[in-house]
Amino acid sequence: MSAWLVGWAFGEIQAATELLNPSENSPSLFMAAWITGWTLGGIYVVSTIIWQLAGREIITLDSTTFEHRLEALGLGWSRRYALAEIKHLRVTEYARASFANQSAWAPPLIGSGHGPLAFDYGAKTLRIGSALEEAEARLLLAQLEARLPRRLDED
Template identity: 40%
Template structure:
C-alpha cells in the first residue's frame, strides 16, 4: 500500500512586520453528529419548558423549571459554540516584534490572548494527541486556562499551550516561521 504525504492544514502569511498562521479547528465527525443529535433533544426540552412557563398554569414546580431552563439553555449555548468551532473555527497565531497573539475565531467573531514577546521564553513543540477519545479538549475551542496544543512556551511562571489543532510536525514549521521575531537570549542567560 502506497501512503502519500499529507499537506499542512494551516496557512502562513509572512510580512515585513509580522507573521500570521491560520489553523482550522480539528474536526471530529462523530462528535459533530453526536452533539447535533443531542441538540435535537435539547430543542424539544427547551421548547417544552418554555411552554410550561408561559402557559399561565400555576405550577408548584415553576421555580425548579426556571432553574432547569437556565441550565438547559447554557448547555445548548455550549453545544452550539462547540459545533460552530468544529465546523467553522480557526486559531490564528500572530507574532511581531512586540507580541505573540492567539485568536480563537468563528465567523470573524473571536477572542484574543496577547503575550508580551519579551516575556515569552523557550518556544517549543509539545507532543499532543489529537484523538478526541484520549483528549477531549481538542473538540472544544481553547478559550480558558493556559490552553492546550502542540506549541508551548514559558510565560512568567506558567507554561502556555497554543496550536490546538496542530500536530508536532506542523508545530515545528510554525515555530521556524516565528524564529525571526523571537528575542535572542544568550545561552548563559537562558532559563
C-alpha cells in the same frame, strides 16, 4: 452533537412553554433553574459545533508582541503577550488519538488552552494550536523562530 441538539431543542421548547404557561402544580422555581442550565448547555454545544466547522487560531507577531486570536465566523477574542516575557517556546508531546484529547474539539475558553505548541509566560505554561499535529507544530515553531527577535527556546 448535532443530533443531540434536536433532543435539546425539544426539551428547551417544552420547558419554556411550561415556564411561560404554568399550571397550579408547576414547580416554577425549579423550571427556571432547569431552563437556565439547559440553555447554557445548548449554547456550549452550539459554540462547539461552530468552532469545529469554522473556528481557527491566528498567530500574529510584531517586534514586541505575540498575539494569539481565537475566531469563528469573524467573531473572536485575542490574547496578547509581551515577547520579552515569553520563555521556552517549544513543541510538546500531544495525544492525538481519536478520543484521547477531546478538549481540542471545543475552543479554549478558559485556562491555558491546549495544543502542542507551548511557552512559559510568567508562572503559567500556555498551549496553542489545538488542531496541529506534532510535525505541523514543529514547522510552525521554525517559522516563528525565524521571525522572532531572539530565540525563545533558550530562556
